[in-house]
Amino acid sequence: MAYDFQVTVDCTDPHTLADWWAETLGWNVEPQDAAFIKEMIAKGYATDAETIHHNGSLVWRAGAAIRHPETGRRMLFQFDESAKTVKNRVHVDIRVGEENRDAERDRLVARGAVFLWAAQQGPQSWFTMADPEGNEFCIT
Template identity: 75%
Template sequence: MAYDFQIVVDCTEPHTLADWWAETMGWNVEPQDEAFIKEMVAKGFATDEETTHHRGKLVWRAGAAIRHPETDQRVLFQFDAAAKSVKNRVHLDVFVGADQRDAVRDRLVERGATFLWAGRQGPHSWLTMADPESNEFCVT
């Protein structure tokens, strides 16, 4: 039996990081229903502390997600008060093609990413980078 899944990234600023990754990947930030959030707070199912404002809208503090524009692929950015402190055990590989790699690296650095190192194994090569919250990913 095949299973579907999503990737979850713990971070201190999930809405900001979701915006960054959506722009990076050409994906869409999932909209959150502000009326529903207000209703849940008004009915006592949630508290004001479980919400925040992002780009002028009321959103769930716990996280934000991005989706591929044509498929159901999803990455969730989930709030965690602790800042990242060790290397990721899982990371994303962003496939752009060898002819685009350096230009993509330069654009991402301009937008707040950090270039960490270039790697190679046999005929395969990649650039290891970190997003604005220091989560490692590769551009290949």
């Protein structure tokens, strides 16, 4: 039996990080329904404190998600007030091909990523990077 799943990233600024990853991967930020959010507040199911304005829109403070435009695969970025302090136990690998790896590293560094190190195992090589909140990922 196959399961559908999403990757969830804890972060202190989920909407900004979702924007960064959506641009990085060429995915789309899931829209949030401001009318629904206002209705939930009006009915007492939520409070104004649970919302923020991001890029001019009312959104849930707790998180944002991005989706692959064709497959629907999803990454969720959820609020956690604690900053990242240790190495990730799970990380994302972005496959760009050896011929594109240097250019992709440079592009992402220009957008706020940090190059951590280059590594190789047999014929496979990759760059380990960190996103703007310090979450590690690899470019292969």
